[in-house]
Each structure stands twice: as structure tokens, then as C-alpha cells.
Amino acid sequence: MKRKVYKFWLYSYLFVLFIPILITLIVLLQSQEMLVKEVRRANDTLLDQVRQLVDNQITDIRRLGTQLSFDPKVMTYLNRETLDTAEARFGTMEMISSLQSYTIANGNITDAYIYLKNKDYGITTTTFMPADNLYSVLHKASGKSFAEWTEWLRASHAGLFVTLNEGAKQTENSLVYVQSLPIQEIKAAPATLVVLLNQDRLKQAISKVGLATESSVYILDGEGHPIMITGPQTGLAELPIPKMSNQRGFLTELVDGNDAAISYVKSDTTNWTYISVLPEQVYSAKVKLLKNLIYIAMLLCIGLGGLSAFWLTRRNYAPIQNMMNFVSTKVKTNMMNMPNEFAVLQSFMTDSAAIQDEASRKLLEQHQVLRNQFLARLLKGRVDMSSALPQAIESFDFRFETDRFAVLLLQIEDYERLFQANQEMDAERKLQFVYLIVTNIFEELLSAGHRSYFTEVDGMIACVVNVLGKEKEAKKELLKVANDAKRFIQDKFFVRFSVGVSDIHTFWSTLPKCYEEAVESLEYKLVLGSNQIISYESIKRPKNDLYYPLDTERQLINLMAAGNYDEAAAVLQRILITNFSEGTLSIQMGKLLMFELVGTMLKAVEQLQLSTKEIMVEKTDLIKQITECETFAEMEEEILDFLKKACDYLQQKKKSHNTDLKSQVVEHVLHNLNDMNISLTSISLAFDINPTYLSRFFKEQTGENLVDFVNKRRVEKVKSLLAETNHAIQDIAEQCGFASSQSLLRVFKKYEGITPGQYRQSWDGREALER
Incomplete structure (x- = not known):
């Protein structure tokens, strides 16, 4: 068995060694193709930058023509019948100034002028001159005659770039932009705008983009005519222009007798074609260097990797052999059925881990149940407060850092909206899920400043808080946590609940008192309504005296007899406000007040002899509904509703x-x-x-x-x-x-x-x- 494992490890290391060698061979075979792709990607990226650079400049120049077309001063000037008046001459100066500012703003513009067709004059960035002088200064060397140039300017132009000296030796100002002014009246335009571009500046900007110095860049217009050429220039006849039919592409063709990588892209803005030509010898040298480096790396891998495989095999087998010596005799007897030492150790550790996990799981479940039961009994005062209590608390892993405690008691009231999409879940699982959400959120918020422990008591969630800070600040903090948690849970999970918050007391023995205070706080839902946060401090000194004098009762009965609902309701509201506004009325006195008011309503009905069937049904319903109300607010609503019905009945006895x-x-x-x-x-x-x-x-x-x-x-x-x-x-x-x-x-x-x-x-x- 030892020989099998040793050989297995040795073969494994050799196999691992073979992987980088195989990868190296694949890299060697694919290196040239990868480099070509990289060249293509780099050329495409840089060519896109050239296209964007030139397109931006072209767009700026076209914007100049658009601005002039919609400039009211320019349009007014172009439509003048004469230019001899002082106002016209002033307008001419403004036109020269405008052209000059536009030209200065764009460094790629050499000059610009506006040719006035009806006047046969031209306005440049510096002066106003006749057409023949303008031709002599700017276009005499362009290869066009004066007549051709004049005819060209008088034609309609929608805004295009042309090379005036096409076929002749290109000069600095050969590329121009021509547009009729205004563009919206192109067929009857009174003037033509001509912008002369500085090609040297454009070429310098293109050279800064980063294309290889050995590459050439061609810019062709929509008809295939050359607009600009940079780098080692090659005749257009050598380029495979007919093959460049797509929006962008890459070709490998013979150019000047040598293989070259050709990238091209067409502009959606100008419909121009941008072409980059890079000779093959520029990047083939890199492939040869890469091959030499790969051969050297392969030799090093074989030599050093082989020695390392043998040494690691001998070194790493020793710990495995030592581990086998610690395996039990029972496992060793089954070694003959195992393929190698690894299977023996795996079987041993798997069995041991499974036994330990099962034992740990059962202990954890039992511990959690016992812990919750202990905490619930402790809150209800059913735990012996003897000297053994600290040991019991420690055994259940309660880490109380101070001797100050408070209890938050949470009563879940509504959670149906949370399960609208899953109505099939049973009620018990729904409630467990809600308890999990609520306890996790409260625990997260309380953990910032206190320790908290949760258990379920009488269908409510009890949270024991070990207060770490000062008592006065801790009271405010507990109420803030309760409010934040309640708002978050209600907004995100649609769960409504009330919280009773006890005062802060000292030592473990006061936990039952904290729980009683929290329970008593929750009872005040009857006064304040559901979905509330009620602190014991706000209700621990309730009023026990009731305001309901006899004359007020008689006034209420008389108003009912008159059918005056508004005044009767005002008296009823005054009674309630007087009893509930100045301090907190006790639960018992609040119930007494409500039933006194109900008695007044029924007494009024009897005194007024409203013994019809309808009123008798309403009386029965009032008593039933009052007993079913959960809050004083609901009782008030039912009483006011009965009062309204009785008053309306008295006012309108005649049936329709x-x-x-x-x-x-x-x-x-x-x-x-x-x-x-x-x-x-x-x-x-x-x-x-x-x-x-x-x-x-x-x-x-x-x-x-x-x-x-x-x-x-x-x-x-x-x-x-x-x-x-x-x-x-x-x-x-x-x-x-x-x-x-x-x-x-x-x-x-x-x-x-x-x-x-x-x-x-x-x-x-x-x-x-x-x-």
C-alpha cells in the first residue's frame, strides 16, 4: 500500500508539472495569432481615437456654419441691398470681428471668409475685398481658375469638406469647408461660407494619438477621395478599398510588396473612412522574441520541476505515515478493504465528525429549549432566587455585564400582508417566521449599546435587556430603539405590534417586576389603541378619580331628546377629554366611564320611549359591540354612532x-x-x-x-x-x-x-x- 501511495503522489506531481509545459506549448502555438489580434485591437482603438478627434473638429466647424446661419445680425447683413452706408460698414466690421473670433476659437482653422454672391465681394477675418483679390490671396495656387472658383462659390452647398487642389500638390490650405448662408435657404442663399483648415495641425494632433510611427493613416471622403494622409505614404492604388464595405474591419494584405495589417472604420458623422496601415515586420520581431523566451521557460520547468516533484513526494509522505500510527486498531483491521492510507484516514475522520456533529446538534437544540424555558420562568418569578441562581444563569450562557435590567414585551397584532403571496403556509410557521424577523431586528438595534435575550411568554415576545449605560440615557435609548425597530418592521415587513417597556431595575431578582411592568404597560392598549409603544413610566401613576357629574348627564339626555347631535357629541367629547387629558386614567376607571356613558345612552332611549324595533336592535348591538371593542377609541366611536342614530331618528320620525x-x-x-x-x-x-x-x-x-x-x-x-x-x-x-x-x-x-x-x-x- 505504501508503494501505491508513493507512486500516486509522484505521478501527481509529474502531472502537475506537465500542465504548465502543455500550457506553454499552446501559448507558443497561439502567440502569433494572439499578437495579431492584439495589434488589430490596438489599431482599432487608436483609429477610433483618430476618428473621434477629427469628427470633433469637423463638428465644431459645421457648428460655425450653423451659428452663422441662425445669427440675426448675419442674416440682416446678408440681406442688405447696399454696403455703402455707414450702418452697412459698421455691420461689415462686426462680420469681420465675428469671423475672427470664430477662427481664433478653433486652432485647426487657418482662415475663413464669406463670399457675397450679389456684391461679388468677400469678407475675411481681417478685411473686406473684391472677389478677384480674395482669389489671388487665398486660392490662386489651388489649381482652380478664377472662373471655376467663382462658379464653385455661386453653387449651392449643404455643408461639405472638399480639397480644392485635388490632383495637384497639396498645400497647407487645400482642405476647406464650404456652406451656403443661410443653410435654411440653400437654393437662394445670398452668400457662401468657406473655412480653410490647417492640415498640419490636424496631422500633429493625429500623431499624438499613439499609432505606431511606422504606420500610415488615410482619411477618405464618402466617394473614396483622399482628404488627408499621414505617416509613410502609400499610393491609394495599393490599398484594398473595394474590400472595405463594412462599418469597420481588419485586413491582412500585400502593400508595396510586404504583408501589412490594415484596420479601417467609417464615421457616422462625416461618412469618411479612416484607414491605418501597419507593416508586418513591425510586430513579427516581437513574435520571435516571445518564442525564444518560451523555449527557455520550458527547459527550466522540466529541469527544476522534475527535481521538485521527487523531493516533495518524499517529504510530504512522512506526515501521512505518522498519522496512520494514531488511528485506532479497529480501523486498521479494515485497511485491507481500503485502496490507500487516504481512504483509511478519511473514513476515520468522517465517522468521528458525524458522531460529534450529531451530538452537538442535539445538545444545542436541548440547550436552546431549556434556556428559553429558564428565561420565561425567571420572568414570571418561578425560579428560586437562591445563591445557585448565578451558576444557573452562567450555565445557560447569559452574559450579564451590569446589574441593571429592563424588559421589552412585544405583542404581535397583524402580519397578514407579509404572507399575501404565500397563503398556503400554516399559521404556526407564519408566526415563527414573524418572531424570527422581529427578534433579529431588535437584537441588531440593541446590540449597539446593550445585551439582549429573547424568549416567548404567553404568546408574546419577551426581551430581557441588560442595560450597559446610564439609567436616564438608557430609558430614552430603549424607547428610541423600540420606535426605530417598529417603524422599520412595519414599513418593510408590514407587521404591526405593540411594545410594553418596563422601568430599569437593579439585580436579577427584579426581572419578574420588570416583566409585570411590561405586561401592565401593554394593558394600556385599551386606552391608547393598538400598534403603540407604551412605557411603564408614562402610566405608573394613573388617575383614579372620575369626572361625570349628574348635571352633565342630564344635559346629555336633554340634547338627545332634542335630536341635537352636534351639541350632544360636543358634551360627550368634553367628558372624555376632561377624564383622559390630565394624566393617564387607570384601566378600571376608563372602563367604568365608558359603561357609564353607555348607560346614559340607554337611559335616554328608555326615557324618550323610543321602543321601536329599530332602536331596540340598535340598543342590543351597542351593548354587544362595546363589549367586543379592544380600545377606548373604538368604544367612543360606537357610542357616537349610536348617539347619531338616536338623534337622527328623533329628528326624522316620518318615514319616506x-x-x-x-x-x-x-x-x-x-x-x-x-x-x-x-x-x-x-x-x-x-x-x-x-x-x-x-x-x-x-x-x-x-x-x-x-x-x-x-x-x-x-x-x-x-x-x-x-x-x-x-x-x-x-x-x-x-x-x-x-x-x-x-x-x-x-x-x-x-x-x-x-x-x-x-x-x-x-x-x-x-x-x-x-x-
């Missing part, structure tokens, strides 16, 4: 007999049951009727409150869908006009006495019995 309107309202409601925005207000707007009158009218006609009518019809539709389909509760809620599954649950339970899920189960049970 407009049966057509009743039928239209009923039809409108039934047609729009799936609209979650349907309400008394929306219906009144649809029929252009006062909401109060519509509510009273509908109840007089049907004996039923409009809101109850809508909710009952929606519940009937829900019952039908629950019985006939397997749709999720959330989907049924949306189909029947409920804003959420919680709204459906509350309304369904109100009228049917059971939840939608229980109704579906009972329906399925009835069908099963019938079958």
Missing part, C-alpha cells in the same frame, strides 16, 4: 315612501358588493342625497341599517363562496369587498357567531354526512 329610490339603492349596493370603498358617503354621492337623510330613509324603508344591510349581503356572498369553493379566506375577503381577512373575520363573527373557517368546516361536515 319613495319605493323607487329604495329599489335603486338596494340594486346599487348589490351591484357593488365587491367594492371595499362602498359606504354611506359613497352611496349618498352616487344618488346626490344627504348621507344622514339616506341613512334614515333606508332604515325607514327596510327596517335595517344601511351598513348592516351591506355587511349582511357580503356575509351571504362569503358563505356561498366558502361552501362552493376552496379559495383562501384572504381571496374571498377581496372578492366580497373586505379590506383584509381580519375585517372579514370580525364582520362574519358579528352576524354568524362563528369564524369563516368554522363555517367552512361545519359545511364540509354536513356534506360528508349527506354523502
Whole structure:
């Protein structure tokens, strides 16, 4: 077995040595092609820079013609009938100054002039002269006669670059730009703009781009005529111009009897073709140098790599042999079934790691469960506060750095929006996922200044905070963390919850007191409403005296008897504000106040002998709804609603007999049951009727409150869908006009006495019995 492993290692090292040698051979074979590609890429890049440089200059010059065409002063001057007046001469000076400023701004312009066709005069950057003088100064050496030059200027030009001395010896000013002025009246233009370009400056700029000094650059216009040539010039006849039909390309052709790399690109701006020609001998020398270097590298790899393979094989096998001596006897007995020592060691370590991982996993699970149970019992005061408590805390890995503690108690209230896309997940998994999100975010925010530990107590998340800072600052910080976490979780995950925050107390034995304070804080949701952060400090000194004098009660009853809802509601609001504004009213006194107000409402109904069926139903509903309210705000809303109905009933006893309107309202409601925005207000707007009158009218006609009518019809539709389909509760809620599954649950339970899920189960049970 030892010989097998030794040979295996030796062959492995030799194989590794063979890889760079093989790669070197491939590099050697591909080097020339790669270098050609690199030359092509470099030429293309540099040629693009040349094209961009020249195109930018050409664009600037064309912009000059456009600016002149739309310059009001220039157009006014060109349309003058005579140039002999003082005003015309002043305009001539302005034209000379404008041309001079344009020319100075662009270093590639040698000169520019405007030829006036009707006057046969020219305006240059320095003077105003007749056409024959202008020709003698600027174009006599161009190869064109004066007549040809004049005819050329009088023709229409849309703005193009031409070489005046094509076929003759090129001079500095052979390349010019010509454009009729103004460009928008090209056929009847009164003048022609001519710009003379400085080709030497352009060639110098091209030479700075970085193309090889041995290469030549050709610039051809759209018809294949040469615009400019730089570098060692070659006749155009040697270039394969017919093959350059694409937008850009690369060719390897014979030029002057030698192979050359030819790159070309066409400009979308000017329709010119830019060509770079680089002789092969420029880059073939680099290929020969690369081949020599590769041969030397291969010899070094074979010599040094072979010696290193033998030495490393002998050196690295020794530790493996030593490790085999520590393997148990039981494993060694199975060595005959193993291919080599590596398989033996792998089998041994795999089995050992699997046993250790399984043991660690079980211990961790048990430890976490026991830790959460211990923390929950500690918060509820069910742990012996003896001297053994510190050892128990340490055994569960609680690292308390100070003796100051506080408790945050989180009660999850709504999380259905988080799972709208995954309604099939069961409720328990949803809640676990929500707990994970909330605890992770709170732990992250608290970790900046405190230590925190979480557990579940009575369906709520309890967070024990070991306060590290000063007590006064820590209280503000805990409230800030709670607010930040609540806002982030609600915005990002649509989870609504309330938080009770205890005071900060000293030593472990006060943790039950912290928990009780957090629980008591959460109870004040009844006063403040859901989705709140309530600190014990803000509610620990509640008021226990109630303001509700007898004369105020009598005033409220009298206002109800008069049907004066506005004043009655104002009295009711004043009672509530007086009791809740100055300090925090205790829970017990708050409940007492609300039921006193309900008693007043019912007493008024009895005294006024409003014993009709409708009012009796409203009385029963008021008592039921008040007992189902979760906050004082909801109780206030129900009381005000009953007050409104009673006052409206007293003001409008006479029933309307407009049966057509009743039928239209009923039809409108039934047609729009799936609209979650349907309400008394929306219906009144649809029929252009006062909401109060519509509510009273509908109840007089049907004996039923409009809101109850809508909710009952929606519940009937829900019952039908629950019985006939397997749709999720959330989907049924949306189909029947409920804003959420919680709204459906509350309304369904109100009228049917059971939840939608229980109704579906009972329906399925009835069908099963019938079958």
C-alpha cells in the first residue's frame, strides 16, 4: 500500500508539472495569432481615437456654419441691398470681428471668409475685398481658375469638406469647408461660407494619438477621395478599398510588396473612412522574441520541476505515515478493504465528525429549549432566587455585564400582508417566521449599546435587556430603539405590534417586576389603541378619580331628546377629554366611564320611549359591540354612532315612501358588493342625497341599517363562496369587498357567531354526512 501511495503522489506531481509545459506549448502555438489580434485591437482603438478627434473638429466647424446661419445680425447683413452706408460698414466690421473670433476659437482653422454672391465681394477675418483679390490671396495656387472658383462659390452647398487642389500638390490650405448662408435657404442663399483648415495641425494632433510611427493613416471622403494622409505614404492604388464595405474591419494584405495589417472604420458623422496601415515586420520581431523566451521557460520547468516533484513526494509522505500510527486498531483491521492510507484516514475522520456533529446538534437544540424555558420562568418569578441562581444563569450562557435590567414585551397584532403571496403556509410557521424577523431586528438595534435575550411568554415576545449605560440615557435609548425597530418592521415587513417597556431595575431578582411592568404597560392598549409603544413610566401613576357629574348627564339626555347631535357629541367629547387629558386614567376607571356613558345612552332611549324595533336592535348591538371593542377609541366611536342614530331618528320620525329610490339603492349596493370603498358617503354621492337623510330613509324603508344591510349581503356572498369553493379566506375577503381577512373575520363573527373557517368546516361536515 505504501508503494501505491508513493507512486500516486509522484505521478501527481509529474502531472502537475506537465500542465504548465502543455500550457506553454499552446501559448507558443497561439502567440502569433494572439499578437495579431492584439495589434488589430490596438489599431482599432487608436483609429477610433483618430476618428473621434477629427469628427470633433469637423463638428465644431459645421457648428460655425450653423451659428452663422441662425445669427440675426448675419442674416440682416446678408440681406442688405447696399454696403455703402455707414450702418452697412459698421455691420461689415462686426462680420469681420465675428469671423475672427470664430477662427481664433478653433486652432485647426487657418482662415475663413464669406463670399457675397450679389456684391461679388468677400469678407475675411481681417478685411473686406473684391472677389478677384480674395482669389489671388487665398486660392490662386489651388489649381482652380478664377472662373471655376467663382462658379464653385455661386453653387449651392449643404455643408461639405472638399480639397480644392485635388490632383495637384497639396498645400497647407487645400482642405476647406464650404456652406451656403443661410443653410435654411440653400437654393437662394445670398452668400457662401468657406473655412480653410490647417492640415498640419490636424496631422500633429493625429500623431499624438499613439499609432505606431511606422504606420500610415488615410482619411477618405464618402466617394473614396483622399482628404488627408499621414505617416509613410502609400499610393491609394495599393490599398484594398473595394474590400472595405463594412462599418469597420481588419485586413491582412500585400502593400508595396510586404504583408501589412490594415484596420479601417467609417464615421457616422462625416461618412469618411479612416484607414491605418501597419507593416508586418513591425510586430513579427516581437513574435520571435516571445518564442525564444518560451523555449527557455520550458527547459527550466522540466529541469527544476522534475527535481521538485521527487523531493516533495518524499517529504510530504512522512506526515501521512505518522498519522496512520494514531488511528485506532479497529480501523486498521479494515485497511485491507481500503485502496490507500487516504481512504483509511478519511473514513476515520468522517465517522468521528458525524458522531460529534450529531451530538452537538442535539445538545444545542436541548440547550436552546431549556434556556428559553429558564428565561420565561425567571420572568414570571418561578425560579428560586437562591445563591445557585448565578451558576444557573452562567450555565445557560447569559452574559450579564451590569446589574441593571429592563424588559421589552412585544405583542404581535397583524402580519397578514407579509404572507399575501404565500397563503398556503400554516399559521404556526407564519408566526415563527414573524418572531424570527422581529427578534433579529431588535437584537441588531440593541446590540449597539446593550445585551439582549429573547424568549416567548404567553404568546408574546419577551426581551430581557441588560442595560450597559446610564439609567436616564438608557430609558430614552430603549424607547428610541423600540420606535426605530417598529417603524422599520412595519414599513418593510408590514407587521404591526405593540411594545410594553418596563422601568430599569437593579439585580436579577427584579426581572419578574420588570416583566409585570411590561405586561401592565401593554394593558394600556385599551386606552391608547393598538400598534403603540407604551412605557411603564408614562402610566405608573394613573388617575383614579372620575369626572361625570349628574348635571352633565342630564344635559346629555336633554340634547338627545332634542335630536341635537352636534351639541350632544360636543358634551360627550368634553367628558372624555376632561377624564383622559390630565394624566393617564387607570384601566378600571376608563372602563367604568365608558359603561357609564353607555348607560346614559340607554337611559335616554328608555326615557324618550323610543321602543321601536329599530332602536331596540340598535340598543342590543351597542351593548354587544362595546363589549367586543379592544380600545377606548373604538368604544367612543360606537357610542357616537349610536348617539347619531338616536338623534337622527328623533329628528326624522316620518318615514319616506319613495319605493323607487329604495329599489335603486338596494340594486346599487348589490351591484357593488365587491367594492371595499362602498359606504354611506359613497352611496349618498352616487344618488346626490344627504348621507344622514339616506341613512334614515333606508332604515325607514327596510327596517335595517344601511351598513348592516351591506355587511349582511357580503356575509351571504362569503358563505356561498366558502361552501362552493376552496379559495383562501384572504381571496374571498377581496372578492366580497373586505379590506383584509381580519375585517372579514370580525364582520362574519358579528352576524354568524362563528369564524369563516368554522363555517367552512361545519359545511364540509354536513356534506360528508349527506354523502
